[in-house]
Amino acid sequence: MSNAKPLPVITALDRGFWDHARAGRLAVQVCRNCGHAHFPASPVCPECLGDVQDWQPVSGAGTLESWAEFHRAYWPGFAADLPYTACLIRLAEGPVLVSNLVGNPEKAKLGAPVHVVFEKITDEITLPKFSLD
């Protein structure tokens, strides 16, 4: 296991996100009271404090807000991937999240349109990543 990449520890709070990802859908948490959409998961809505929330699929479209190219492996499991690119994505539905930019990261530009792609890691875990349109 020491050469593996870190896997998410799924909790009751974020199980919906990983269930959707496994089915090839990107989802964010949406408050049933005020409609606020957010990620990562929060036990209550950070806008209205409501505690009834759902995981709702989003379009998977977004814009590139920034990126960074890793030349150091903080886990041995990433050593073979160096350099790899982490990115900051603003989803069309609002939430901002971190992922990986795959495909042609050297063509990255601030504000570039991106779309989600999925990479199956294990039977349980599929990671949403992003690619330039």
Place this chain on the structure above:
Amino acid sequence: MGEHAGMSNRAAVIGVGNTAYGSFPERDEYALGAQAFRSALSDAGLDKRRVDGLVVCRIGYYARMGEVLGIDPHWSLTLPPHGRMSGVGLIEAVQALATGQATTVALIYANIGRSRRVNYGGDEAPSVWDPWGFTSPGASHAMMFRRHMELYGTTTRQLAEVSIAIRHHACLNPDAVMKKPITVEDHETARPIVLPLRLLDYCLINDGAVCLILTTAERARDGRKPPVFISGFGGLDAFRRSSIANFDIDCWHDEVAVAGRESFAMAGLRHDDVDALMCYDNFSPTVLFSLEGLGYCPRGEAGRFVEGGTLKLGGRLPTNTDGGHLSNSYMQGWALNVEAVRQLRGECGARQVSGCAVVQYVQATPCTRSIVYTRG
């Protein structure tokens, strides 16, 4: 009128001390903390029995620290081991003094991360983004600086000016860890860590400890050395956007602006009055973000502002005259506050800012703070 009416110049720093900086595998944080405490007491000419307030940061167990020092404080505060806590702790100490909860406060910070091989990323700092390999404060700063490059055309050669100026100061500081001058080419060709940041954009990791002793303005008049007053402070936290650690999509611009404005208003001072800036420099881009937030230059123009030696001794705004986190010591803001005091006392030798009367400390972090110090 400042936001903290009546708090200006109520407290003063009367003693500062630090250990050597390096790797000390056989000494723990209590040993280093005690050494810094002894050094600050001696600097203040103070008997330890006068200390009735204790602030500890990055120290395992506050009561053990008190046991080691042989003190039972009337007031104490334990801060989490985050870099951003130095400004927080100093401001809390001022308020404890102003309200009479303590008459003399020692603030002790120790770091043993070098000898214990702390590396500030990976499994040491688990986060929701780990599966994507996104980790470490440096990566967050790389992401912020990339935005700055894209939005404003800032270049890594401009960023180099920050590391070069601060290294220049370290070369003038006998205590500093890094004492070899660097050039733009050294910066541009340094080992890439998380691009656009390279090794010379990263702070050091070293062991050491720092202590500051504060007392009320009235008591400070009787000290061994001239008091250095805390004339202004201000701050604002950015917690709502903290799911990405050590990151803010706007580079804490608005938080730094509020902190700076409050601290200047409270002190009754302006940018032009500041003789030296002590700027939290965990990564070189933080300095650019701080300059813009504080208003030393317009937003987006910090890259141009730092060109031509602006931050060097003798330049328009000498910054981190001790060598900062980048080249002196990773004391997470605490040593920068010590340097502010030493500059205002005129004790800095080859790196002394001439006629230094006002020094500003700033930390652009999820807990942003600014403190304005003046000579007594």
